Amino acid sequence: MNYTTLAHECLKRADELAACTESPGILKRTFMSEPMQRVHTLVRGYMQSAGMQVRVDALGNIIGHLEGKGPKTFLTGSHLDTVPDAGKYDGMLGVLIGIAAAQAIGAHNLAHHFEVIGFSDEEGVRYKMPYLGSLAIAGLFKQEYLARVDENGVTMADAIKNFGLNGREDFKSAAYDFSQVAGFAEVHIEQGPVLEAENLALGAVTGLVGQSRVKLFYRGLASHAGTTPMRGRRDAFSALSELNVFVEKYGLSIPNLVATVGMAQVRPGGANVIPGEVYFSLDIRHGDQPVLDRATEVILGEAAAIAKRRGIDMQIETQESQAVVKCDTTLVNKTASAMEFHSHKPFRLASGAGHDTAIMSKVTPTAMLFIRSPGGISHNPIETVTVEDVAAAIEVFVAFLRSL
């Protein structure tokens, strides 16, 4: 099999899918939108020409089935929806590479049946809730989600019906019986700069970083910038400034930790007024849960200590966390072995972004194969990949599937 030819075909298909958009001039394609119908027509054709049987489930996931020895099924897939003004490869490339692998392998040649899933929603743009497709497949979709409304007041239940699917009570039928599933592996662009910096085409993903998200207030005292002496001020923004320097230093001191104050609203916001209040966010991420938990504790502890020293009140408005997701050790090792088999360094890294794999990990063993993102750019129309890297990814993914 000529993997370069398959890679060229993947890129041509990515262009065809990118032409299906709901906003002229930019790529935007959301859950159950009209252009998603055209994407289904195209993807159905690609899957059929790879010898797959195609079905669409109750939540709009399109699934291609390649007969193997069975009885279990191994799954791959990624998402077919996009963010507004998206690139052509985030999500779609994983689906296209799964189809290319099926085409390269052919029916009855794998130990398991093989299914490629084009998830209907991962980005969560239309209903402000991500992972709708994978939640349904994992059996974690809840009835109450169907009542959510989009910005035009269309309920999710109606959107599903308008797409030509039943939806209402039927969503449970989208769930797989995971006693019959051997695992899930997702191929995805890295969306970051690590592989490019390492001069590598591919990476085996060990897991998805966990995240702490905190929103909080510092409340001091607003007063006249001219008449209030420096000593004794209760300047909320100065307190945050001190904290932000600490956050940066601390982030630099722990390997692979990232910590960011991404949002800060200074009030009242007058040039001649000492800032009495600041509302701000903390975003802390790491691939190891104990390190993440400790970092969150240390940063919030320092935030409180700075406030106390400066006579500022600190109030935590919301604190949410997304747990670290670990990929399956056996499948990660098989991914790395498949890379080595084709003379790639078996480089491992954690994913800094969320993926369908995060949901699938709750119900089945998972792995991910990352493809280098030139420039490290994603969620942007300049997002790109090289044909050589895509060919390498197909070849390695085929070796991985054969090793199962």
Ligand SMILES: [Zn+2]
């Ligand atoms: Zn994605």
